[in-house]
Amino acid sequence: MPHPFHWQPGDGLRHATLETRPRGGFTGEAQVETLxxxxxxxxxxxxxxxxxxxxECNKVAHVLAGIR
Ligand SMILES: [Zn+2]
Known part of the structure; x- marks a missing residue:
């Protein structure tokens, strides 16, 4: 089963988000809520x-993925 989140860089760090990534990726002005x-x-x-x-995102992502 694929994980419900994906990694998305922004504001100097690679965060993870539950928001759906648009085909071709987000545009430059897009804002997303991160884990x-x-x-x-x-x-x-x-x-x-x-x-x-x-x-912090890494921690939550591990929980969502069922990895400790
Ligand atoms: Zn984060």
């Missing part, structure tokens, strides 16, 4: 995907 409770401005640039993982 850590923040609202981020998405950044789909190549370097954004190399940012560090948000520790």
């Amino acid at each position: 850590c409770g923040a609202s981020i401005n998405v950044d789909d640039s190549a370097q954004a995907w190399l940012w560090a993982t948000c520790p």
